[in-house]
Amino acid sequence: MERTNGQKQPPLGKIARLYYEHGLTHQEIADLCGLSRIKVTRLLAEARRVGIVEITVHSDDHLFVGLESALADAYPLRQAWVGPAFEDGTRALNSLGAVAAECVATFLEDGTTVAVGLSGSVAAIPGHLRRPAARDLSFVPLTGSRGGVSRAGGSLELALAFAAAVDGHAYQLPAPLLARNPQAAQVWREDPAVQETLERAVSADVLIAGIGGTSVNAGLLVQSLSPAELDGIRERGAVGDLSGRFFDADGAAVPGEVDERLIGPSLRQLRAVPVRIGVARGASKRQALEVAMRQGLINVLVTDVTTAEELLASAGGSTP
Structure with missing residues (x-):
């Protein structure tokens, strides 16, 4: 794991599960894991980028x-x-x-x-x-x-x-x-x-x-x-x-x-x-x-x- 301000950074999967499965807010995750809210936002974005999180939109609405x-x-x-x-x-x-x-x-x-x-x-x-x-x-x-x-x-x-x-x-x-x-x-x-x-x-x-x-x-x-x-x-x-x-x-x-x-x-x-x-x-x-x-x-x-x-x-x- 990477270190943030001398502390170990939680795995991306943990951050993603806390947010998407358990409904914690960015700030609640930050407080729980000893991170800044901005860092949590970046980690969630990284989880989507690498495929840990996949989002499916169930809608047939056209865009244009x-x-x-x-x-x-x-x-x-x-x-x-x-x-x-x-x-x-x-x-x-x-x-x-x-x-x-x-x-x-x-x-x-x-x-x-x-x-x-x-x-x-x-x-x-x-x-x-x-x-x-x-x-x-x-x-x-x-x-x-x-x-x-x-x-x-x-x-x-x-x-x-x-x-x-x-x-x-x-x-x-x-x-x-x-x-x-x-x-x-x-x-x-x-x-x-x-x-x-x-x-x-x-x-x-x-x-x-x-x-x-x-x-x-x-x-x-x-x-x-x-x-x-x-x-x-x-x-x-x-x-x-x-x-x-x-x-x-x-x-x-x-x-x-x-x-x-x-x-x-x-x-x-x-x-x-x-x-x-x-x-x-x-x-x-x-x-x-x-x-x-x-x-x-x-x-x-x-x-x-x-x-x-x-x-x-x-x-x-x-x-x-």
Whole structure:
């Protein structure tokens, strides 16, 4: 134990139990343990930070109801979910994941199949999911996997994480994200195991994916491309991607070698999934999000309040 003014500091768990289980005030704990009230406040905050204390709020109240309704009116959306905005990237991603987890939970019913796309934002969701009452849930990767060290935002890793969070089933797509060339990609697509998983993905009830931009670091896929490949995609009019499939300002697929090398459903097949949840935030994703919503690539949006206000302004609406 650390020492405070020459005295041993009580364990964090003891401080937390006195406050949360036994209802002592900060001052009562301070008097009991020989600490200052400010020190007790700091220790309680530390107990939450390291996971000794976990707080669950039992409420379905939305944080920005007016803004969500305005977005759903301004764009052809089934729903919009909006969370707070933070300048700190870690806090922003954590908050986005928490809001997205609430959104995803509303679509989980017995036997639901969820197709999961490549996305760093989507990777923040499983840690916030509560185990639902729904049973026999399945999670299917929308793309193959990138080589090298396993990454949390990969489709397979995400399918496994979602399945673990809700006691569901995860399927594998035994193929690379991008094949070496279009010919190799075709060989992969003809593999029976790959075909089976892709068929399961395109027949899913729900799709969850990030929306990538075309600037550097505006998505996991663009980080896998060479500068020449990225320049070529931009020249052909790409403004963003949905689970690796680049689209232009009209929401149409952007043809080219990158599209031919990707192992995953086509943009047309992605559109056929009934519930299509797009999770993204930030200025680098705004144009892609606007197009994805206007053109029906996604019909459910999860974002932060700053991005939501910018999207609403772009649609000619006013913040409620």
